[in-house]
Amino acid sequence: MYANLPARRRAAAATAAACALATVLAGCSGTTKDSEEKAAASRASGATADPDAPLKKGLKLAFLRKQINNPYEKIVDEAGIAAAAEFGGTGKEVGPSDAGASSQVSYINTLVRQRQDAILIAANDPNAVCGPLKQAMRKDIKVVAYDSDTAKDCRQLFINQASTEEIGRSLVRDMAEQIGHQGKIAILSATQNATNQNAWIRYMKDELTKPAYRKMDLVRVAYGDDADQKSFQQTQGLLQAYPDLKGIISPTTVGISAAARYLSDSSYKGKVVLNGLGTPNQMRKYIKDGTVERFSLWDPEKLGYLGAYAAAALASGQITGAEGETFTAGELGEYTIGTDGEVVLGPPTVFTEDNIDDFDF
CATH class of the missing domain: 3.40.50.2300 (Response regulator)
Structure with a gap:
């Protein structure tokens, strides 16, 4: 899909330091299922990235749209699902019929029960989805926001369209x-x-x-x-x-x-x-x-494509979401994680009568 874009070698990744969650969870005690999950999340949060780790096969990615009948997000998600197939994974899209603040919560809960490897969400509200997304991360399900961000502690990465x-x-x-x-x-x-x-x-x-x-x-x-x-x-x-x-x-x-x-x-x-x-x-x-x-x-296909590869890199241990880490997004090439886990796709395109017929999306 993006054969005209050169791929570049991944650079060495920085050490992750997501200590806040580890500090909170380290004090948990008991042998309940919940406490075991929190302990596992605590251990995982101290892990370092392995930029040479291969992308895992069979990863399951779920794209959670703002609203199921939004044509723009359909383009994004279909490109992400196609990208998942490139690295041997599978993807699907789900979403509510309305864009209410809490309309995505039930979908997150379902995706957690389904044990998806990663949830990619275009958030209708930055805070309303935080509770279930944190629950997902405690179960080692990676969370990537795209297009519209959540609160920063409710996901590992945010794929931003442009500055x-x-x-x-x-x-x-x-x-x-x-x-x-x-x-x-x-x-x-x-x-x-x-x-x-x-x-x-x-x-x-x-x-x-x-x-x-x-x-x-x-x-x-x-x-x-x-x-x-x-x-x-x-x-x-x-x-x-x-x-x-x-x-x-x-x-x-x-x-x-x-x-x-x-x-x-x-x-x-x-x-x-x-x-x-x-x-x-x-x-x-x-x-x-x-x-x-x-x-x-911006090109919404590239946004979905980048989101899928970012989620796969997280789920495969290539990155943890720390600032300065790098990963390769297929034929889009190398990207660097910025402040607060932000990854920027690139500058938008201005469309006029002179160039609009050069695009089909």
């Missing part, structure tokens, strides 16, 4: 350029608790405090809950409340496509600028008909 700060600031810079650095703007987000959305929005708001944007006014952050119809209605509501709105930033693939659909059939087409994060196949017709001039996104 969180760069995504947030670049969306504001693009909007400012398109509206001449003046006018009212709004943000159409996913859910109020979505970790990635909120992190991007924080950087958007911070960017807007700079003098260059003094004539721009963020009037509202609306939430479409990553549901197509609600995002469509929220777009309509924003324009009814602010008929002089100059632009909408939607950092969610569901939101931007719903907003584009509304604008394309309204009197606001060509008058209200829309940008954000979307997939080329969703947005192609809106680029072609002039509703949208540009939008951006």
Whole structure:
């Protein structure tokens, strides 16, 4: 799938030091099943990485989506499942029908009972999933967050699409350029608790405090809950409340496509600028008909592919999640783990009429 990307030799890994969990668990006593599992987790947490260890065969990976009918996450997960087959493992995807804060909890519990080797989760809420994810880690099930992070102590790794700060600031810079650095703007987000959305929005708001944007006014952050119809209605509501709105930033693939659909059939087409994060196949017709001039996104297939190899490296003992460790993600090459277990895929691509037909996802 990525034959054009060179593979690189793995470098020596750093020693892991996940001592906090070990310290808590070392004081446990008794012979119950739970205490035995905690003791095992304590011993494992002091292990060092073996960068020369081969990837284990037969690994079972489960991708837990925010919402089962999210087309973007389907692309991510299918690529991750295909990657698992490359190294002799198996993968599957599961997820709730809604993006509520606690909607993923029952799925995590089921995956723990199934003894998956790794759970990869795009979290709807950073904290609501923590209890069951910690239980998974105590049972030596590796936890990798992707796309939308959990709290840092609830997983070993976070596979980030691109620099969180760069995504947030670049969306504001693009909007400012398109509206001449003046006018009212709004943000159409996913859910109020979505970790990635909120992190991007924080950087958007911070960017807007700079003098260059003094004539721009963020009037509202609306939430479409990553549901197509609600995002469509929220777009309509924003324009009814602010008929002089100059632009909408939607950092969610569901939101931007719903907003584009509304604008394309309204009197606001060509008058209200829309940008954000979307997939080329969703947005192609809106680029072609002039509703949208540009939008951006990373390659979701590469995100899923990287996530699968990261989970396999954890489950095989090549890495522990410590800063500075490296692993090879198949044909994507070598990656280094950063602060707080973050692995960054790379910079996003900006899609315009000039290049959109070069992509198919």
